Amino acid sequence: MSFIDNLLAGFATALAGPGILVMIGGVAWGIIGGAIPGISGAVAMALALPYTFGLDAATALVMLAGVWAGANYGGSIPAILMRMPGTPAAAAALLDGYELKRQGYASKALGISLICGTIGGLVSVIVLIAMVVPLGNAVLAFASPETFALALFGLTLIAGLTERSFLKGLAAGFFGLLLTTIGLDTLTGSLRFTFGRSEFLSGMDIVSVMVGLFAVSEMFYQLSHPAGRPPELEGNASTALPTLAELRSVGRATVVGTIVGIIVGIMPGAGATASSFVAYNEARRWSKRPDLFGKGSMEGVAAPETANNAVQGGDLVPTLALGIPGSNSAAIMLAALILHGIVPGPFLLTRHTGLVFTLFAGLIIVNLLMIPVGLVILRGCLAVLRLAPPVLVGSILAIVVIGTYAADLFILNPVLALVFGIIGYGMRIYGFSAAATVLGMVLGVLVESELRRSLLISLGSWSIFVTRPISAVLLVLTLGVLIYPAVMYAQTRRRARLVSAGGAAGTG
Amino acid sequence: MSRQSPGRALTILVVALVLMVFVARPASPQAADYPTRPITFVVGFAPGGGADVFARALADATKGILPQAIAVENRPGAGGTAANAYASGRPTDGYTILFAHAGSSIITPLITNQPGLKWDAFDPVARIHGEEEWLFVRPDAQWKTPEELVAFAKANPRRIRVAGSAIGGIDSFVVLTWDKAAGISTQYIPHEGGGPATLTFLGGNAEMLVGNVSEVFQHIEAKRMVPFLVASERRSSIFPNVPTMKEKGWDVVYAQWRSVLAPAGTPPSRIAALTVAFQKALASDSWKRFNGNAKAVDLYLGPLEFRQFLVNEEARLTRIIDELGLRRR
Numbered sequence: 001m002s003f004i005d006n007l008l009a010g011f012a013t014a015l016a017g018p019g020i021l022v023m024i025g026g027v028a029w030g031i032i033g034g035a036i037p038g039i040s041g042a043v044a045m046a047l048a049l050p051y052t053f054g055l056d057a058a059t060a061l062v063m064l065a066g067v068w069a070g071a072n073y074g075g076s077i078p079a080i081l082m083r084m085p086g087t088p089a090a091a092a093a094l095l096d097g098y099e100l101k102r103q104g105y106a107s108k109a110l111g112i113s114l115i116c117g118t119i120g121g122l123v124s125v126i127v128l129i130a131m132v133v134p135l136g137n138a139v140l141a142f143a144s145p146e147t148f149a150l151a152l153f154g155l156t157l158i159a160g161l162t163e164r165s166f167l168k169g170l171a172a173g174f175f176g177l178l179l180t181t182i183g184l185d186t187l188t189g190s191l192r193f194t195f196g197r198s199e200f201l202s203g204m205d206i207v208s209v210m211v212g213l214f215a216v217s218e219m220f221y222q223l224s225h226p227a228g229r230p231p232e233l234e235g236n237a238s239t240a241l242p243t244l245a246e247l248r249s250v251g252r253a254t255v256v257g258t259i260v261g262i263i264v265g266i267m268p269g270a271g272a273t274a275s276s277f278v279a280y281n282e283a284r285r286w287s288k289r290p291d292l293f294g295k296g297s298m299e300g301v302a303a304p305e306t307a308n309n310a311v312q313g314g315d316l317v318p319t320l321a322l323g324i325p326g327s328n329s330a331a332i333m334l335a336a337l338i339l340h341g342i343v344p345g346p347f348l349l350t351r352h353t354g355l356v357f358t359l360f361a362g363l364i365i366v367n368l369l370m371i372p373v374g375l376v377i378l379r380g381c382l383a384v385l386r387l388a389p390p391v392l393v394g395s396i397l398a399i400v401v402i403g404t405y406a407a408d409l410f411i412l413n414p415v416l417a418l419v420f421g422i423i424g425y426g427m428r429i430y431g432f433s434a435a436a437t438v439l440g441m442v443l444g445v446l447v448e449s450e451l452r453r454s455l456l457i458s459l460g461s462w463s464i465f466v467t468r469p470i471s472a473v474l475l476v477l478t479l480g481v482l483i484y485p486a487v488m489y490a491q492t493r494r495r496a497r498l499v500s501a502g503g504a505a506g507t508g
Numbered sequence: 509m510s511r512q513s514p515g516r517a518l519t520i521l522v523v524a525l526v527l528m529v530f531v532a533r534p535a536s537p538q539a540a541d542y543p544t545r546p547i548t549f550v551v552g553f554a555p556g557g558g559a560d561v562f563a564r565a566l567a568d569a570t571k572g573i574l575p576q577a578i579a580v581e582n583r584p585g586a587g588g589t590a591a592n593a594y595a596s597g598r599p600t601d602g603y604t605i606l607f608a609h610a611g612s613s614i615i616t617p618l619i620t621n622q623p624g625l626k627w628d629a630f631d632p633v634a635r636i637h638g639e640e641e642w643l644f645v646r647p648d649a650q651w652k653t654p655e656e657l658v659a660f661a662k663a664n665p666r667r668i669r670v671a672g673s674a675i676g677g678i679d680s681f682v683v684l685t686w687d688k689a690a691g692i693s694t695q696y697i698p699h700e701g702g703g704p705a706t707l708t709f710l711g712g713n714a715e716m717l718v719g720n721v722s723e724v725f726q727h728i729e730a731k732r733m734v735p736f737l738v739a740s741e742r743r744s745s746i747f748p749n750v751p752t753m754k755e756k757g758w759d760v761v762y763a764q765w766r767s768v769l770a771p772a773g774t775p776p777s778r779i780a781a782l783t784v785a786f787q788k789a790l791a792s793d794s795w796k797r798f799n800g801n802a803k804a805v806d807l808y809l810g811p812l813e814f815r816q817f818l819v820n821e822e823a824r825l826t827r828i829i830d831e832l833g834l835r836r837r
Contacts, residue, residue, distance in 0.1 A: 045556075046554050046556050049555045050580075053564075140707065140710050141711070142711075143708055144713075184587070184619075184674075184676075186674035186675065186698055186700055187674075187675060189675035189676030189680070189698075189832065189834045190834060191619065191620065196621070198587075198590070198593075198622060199585070199586060201586045201589075201616075201620065268707050269704065318707070322706075322710070322727075323723075323727075324707055324723075331557075334556075335560075335561060336556070338561055338801070339561060341801055343722075343726065343801055344726075345729075346730045346732075347726045347729065347730070348726075408584070408590070409583065409585070410590075453699070453708075456695060456696075456698075457713045459666060459667075459695060
């Protein structure tokens with residue numbers, strides 16, 4: 001059978017019987033699960049997994065694909081509406097998404113996230129379908145040095161997150177890096193800063209910290225600085241979706257997000273969260289209006305949301321080509337296969353062609369289903385905007401406690417969220433960027449473990465970072481983006497001095 | 509209005525007594541009374557992981573053998589010990605059982621100094637199966653035999669890089685024990701799991717890979733790696749041509765065993781009923797198919813032998829943990 005025949009057969013199988021209903025249900029659950037902090041995409045899939053046991057393998061796979069796609073979007077709903085990332089990957093979208101909500105454009109931000117995310121998801125799936133085998137071999141070119149270099153590149157965003165004091169930004173970032181040293185060090189097996197508590201064994205729960213730094217601190221801030229309700233907009237602007245012109249204006253950010261998402265997705269080790277921060281940073285670099293970032297830029301929502309959806313296709317490359325999951329979510333897909341007696345590995349494509357093409361078709365369908373299902377849920381969520389502030393704050397507090405507790409059933413996690421709420425409040429008052437801390441936490445694990453693993457691989461030689469081409473290019477880029485603004489600054493100052501010196505000479 | 513007749517009161521009394529006899533029959537230790545409701549199988553790892561897949565396959569294999577279903581309940585966290593804490597607080601009536609492997613029931617409780625969550629805070633039910641531990645090399649490796657490789661490693665300390673999962677796991681113990689037994693010094697490269705370790709190895713960034721065969725079976729078929737040594741007592745039925753480390757004179761015997769415990773104080777008769785059911789389940793078709801796919805071998809041990817095994821296993825794992833300095837004193 002030809003490629004097209006296989007794909008058409010895949011569509012037929014995916015849509016047969018309960019297929020379409022199962023996919024709609026999967027997408028809906030994914031969006032709702034993703035919106036609840038503590039239920040990440042992988043957890044939403046894991047919770048759905050037992051319900052797939054009664055289904056055949058193909059139906060199970062397309063349902064899980066739906067949950068996965070839905071959760072990629074769902075995380076941004078509370079991020080935009082409540083400054084509370086539903087999944088770690090939604091943290092970058094909150095920076096401008098919540099600003100847009102404060103300006104009264106919540107539904108536009110949610111619409112951008114949904115539509116651009118869907119585009120990113122679809123493009124990445126098409127790239128996956130077209131190039132899974134060649135890309136599968138490319139995966140092996142990425143190892144610890146490359147992941148380290150990428151994480152370092154991502155950390156340059158700290159410079160962009162700080163408006164006034166660069167030093168305060170660095171301090172906030174390093175605080176995040178420090179937090180990641182808590183827990184079991186997998187490279188030596190030793191415990192670090194766990195204070196005898198087994199809850200800290202796998203580190204501080206990142207969702208609890210994020211929810212504390214962003215959402216809880218915002219509640220404290222609103223209590224001390226009552227801002228009133230968002231401005232009343234004329235007509236139906238507060239529930240209007242983005243217009244075509246607005247979608248076109250975020251086109252460049254969507255392209256950047258898609259490319260970043262696919263590449264980071266293929267790289268083993270780095271995941272959706274890292275991709276959304278890198279995409280946010282790159283979109284600003286390539287934007288015509290970088291000054292709007294952090295102040296309610298639609299591009300600032302489009303880029304990270306496109307990227308974290310586009311990771312899906314990239315993650316599946318090592319999963320399908322090598323049988324090695326590219327992320328926790330991809331691992332659940334593999335588990336579904338194993339539970340149905342299918343052994344994953346490099347022969348999955350050839351031995352179970354029909355099943356793989358059904359998954360391909362299912363991935364396209366669920367990404368298309370995202371728009372209608374997402375719009376229905378989006379409309380429902382806008383009710384949040386009509387809540388009176390006391391009701392809203394109470395509800396957010398309830399979601400924070402339940403969501404962070406539900407993740408691991410550790411009572412320590414809601415406590416962490418409250419503690420980091422207080423820390424976040426203090427950081428905000430004194431001008432430290434909470435986003436820089438979160439970035440440090442997201443990338444800190446990668447920076448540390450991949451650096452140390454690279455040095456184990458190279459038997460202690462630092463040259464490994466420059467002798468490997470991909471890592472060398474990424475490090476040069478990192479150096480470039482760090483030095484370039486300083487050079488520009490020095491040049492403008494010298495020019496200004498020359499001008500003023502010339503002026504002085506003229507008058508003198 | 510009127511007082512109840514003595515006859516009616518007597519009837520009520522008789523009915524009540526009869527009901528009491530039927531409803532509140534004292535619990536007898538006979539197996540026929542157990543189980544009368546589903547049994548909860550607590551697993552300290554998320555759905556979809558190796559432990560979870562194992563538990564569900566085992567539960568599935570007891571269908572038709574036990575009159576009631578075994579329901580898996582995932583309580584992930586703290587390296588599996590969150591589930592130990594949860595299970596140890598449940599009633600000791602035989603309706604709670606716990607998944608256990610070396611990590612969750614010995615290594616993590618030792619490293620984190622939680623003796624109350626170690627295996628001996630529970631009653632052993634049965635050891636079920638396990639995956640053998642293998643060392644792999646690439647097909648174009650310059651060493652044709654283990655002896656050649658060891659001779660090279662002796663002459664070139666730390667030049668053989670071995671990719672594997674995290675330090676403190678069975679993979680790392682295999683390599684560290686082998687280092688000692690063969691008098692060599694390899695460079696162990698730890699990863700978050702078997703998948704990332706396989707990528708490092710396939711990408712040419714390590715000379716050897718340590719782990720189970722199930723995760724890499726198709727890579728072996730695709731001639732991207734070859735099994736070189738196995739850390740089992742006898743040669744494996746999967747690749748009978750591959751020598752054991754033991755026959756080469758290195759006493760390195762490990763397996764990723766998986767087992768079932770019950771909260772301490774569970775009635776022995778109920779544990780016995782479970783043991784019998786599991787033993788029968790291992791002969792079922794569904795279990796054999798699962799075991800074949802998982803490239804695992806049955807390692808069944810009943811409660812007594814399993815307890816003895818755990819005593820020995822804890823002793824030797826404790827030695828390695830202390831040699832590595834993983835435990836605070």
